[in-house]
Amino acid sequence: MKTCLKISLLSHSPEPEKIIAAAAKLCYSNAGTKDILNGLNPEATDKFLNMLISMGHMSPIEHATFTFAAEGVSRSLTHQLVRHRIASYSQKSQRYVREGQFEYIVPPAIAANAAALAVFEQSMLHAQASYDNIADSLKETYLKEYLAAGKNPKAAASAAEKKAIEDARYVLPNACETKIIFTMNARELIHFCRQRSCERAQWEIREMSEKMVAQLKAIAPTLFQLAGPPCLYAPCPEGAMSCGKTNEKRAQYGVISQK
Numbered sequence: 001m002k003t004c005l006k007i008s009l010l011s012h013s014p015e016p017e018k019i020i021a022a023a024a025k026l027c028y029s030n031a032g033t034k035d036i037l038n039g040l041n042p043e044a045t046d047k048f049l050n051m052l053i054s055m056g057h058m059s060p061i062e063h064a065t066f067t068f069a070a071e072g073v074s075r076s077l078t079h080q081l082v083r084h085r086i087a088s089y090s091q092k093s094q095r096y097v098r099e100g101q102f103e104y105i106v107p108p109a110i111a112a113n114a115a116a117l118a119v120f121e122q123s124m125l126h127a128q129a130s131y132d133n134i135a136d137s138l139k140e141t142y143l144k145e146y147l148a149a150g151k152n153p154k155a156a157a158s159a160a161e162k163k164a165i166e167d168a169r170y171v172l173p174n175a176c177e178t179k180i181i182f183t184m185n186a187r188e189l190i191h192f193c194r195q196r197s198c199e200r201a202q203w204e205i206r207e208m209s210e211k212m213v214a215q216l217k218a219i220a221p222t223l224f225q226l227a228g229p230p231c232l233y234a235p236c237p238e239g240a241m242s243c244g245k246t247n248e249k250r251a252q253y254g255v256i257s258q259k
């Protein structure tokens with residue numbers, strides 16, 4: 001079965017911009033910790049945030065964290081996502097959860113090409129059949145072993161199933177749908193969204209990153225002013241690898257191009 005990407009912001013630090021402004025205020029003023037939040041109205045908060053961002057003093061920005069839940073994404077996407085090291089991840093396990101009728105992500109270029117789509121769908125069916133076959137066969141072998149070793153039938157069946165699916169999953173494709181919850185601090189999120197909203201990132205993680213940017217800007221617009229592809233506010237840093245779509249990207253994010 002085909003599926004589509006969903007990404008939701010599950011939770012975030014309370015008043016993320018204010019807590020970062022408090023950290024900046026502590027660095028640059030005589031304020032004590034007891035009254036550090038006093039006077040941090042929206043204007044003062046924005047001023048501290050803009051100062052940090054313009055100076056590139058990014059460590060205070062690490063005090064705010066955001067937790068996202070993604071589903072309807074491929075294992076290809078999560079493989080790219082988990083390369084971002086300053087984060088915490090919890091992903092649906094293929095060792096513990098049987099892929100009874102696995103869902104899969106179809107790349108748009110394949111969906112738009114009837115011949116490629118037919119091969120792709122055939123390949124998904126084949127992978128499911130191979131997985132079921134291997135899982136059933138291994139399970140039977142393990143079950144016999146566990147029963148012979150004296151395990152009770154219920155425990156033996158459960159242990160045999162787990163042991164079987166952890167190896168059967170090796171035939172599953174990168175397209176296989178997965179779910180993941182991840183937490184990043186704001187500094188890492190800005191970095192992630194700059195890399196992964198760029199046209200050079202693959203379409204799936206780019207789509208997720210673009211949705212994250214919209215959700216983050218709705219909560220903390222000053223903090224996430226630089227989230228999104230780097231070409232929004234400066235010349236594209238990609239050199240010969242540039243997609244050449246700076247104006248399109250700026251239009252997409254509602255940023256007015258400088259003439």
Ligand SMILES: Cc1cc2nc3c(=O)[nH]c(=O)nc-3n(C[C@H](O)[C@H](O)[C@H](O)COP(=O)(O)OP(=O)(O)OC[C@H]3O[C@@H](n4cnc5c(N)ncnc54)[C@H](O)[C@@H]3O)c2cc1C
Nearest residue numbers: 080082083084085086188191192195196198199200201202
């Ligand atoms: C378009 C694109 C193409 C890619 N192609 C490939 C590819 O072909 N092959 C491949 O293997 N990967 C590829 N990647 C993944 C890429 O190499 C990075 O692993 C990934 O984007 C994570 O970025 P990062 O290392 O900057 O940041 P994160 O892990 O998100 O860390 C954030 C920042 O923290 C700092 N940091 C984190 N860990 C360390 C550390 N151990 N030492 C010092 N500083 C650290 C760095 O400043 C880093 O930029 C690609 C990524 C993109 C966006």
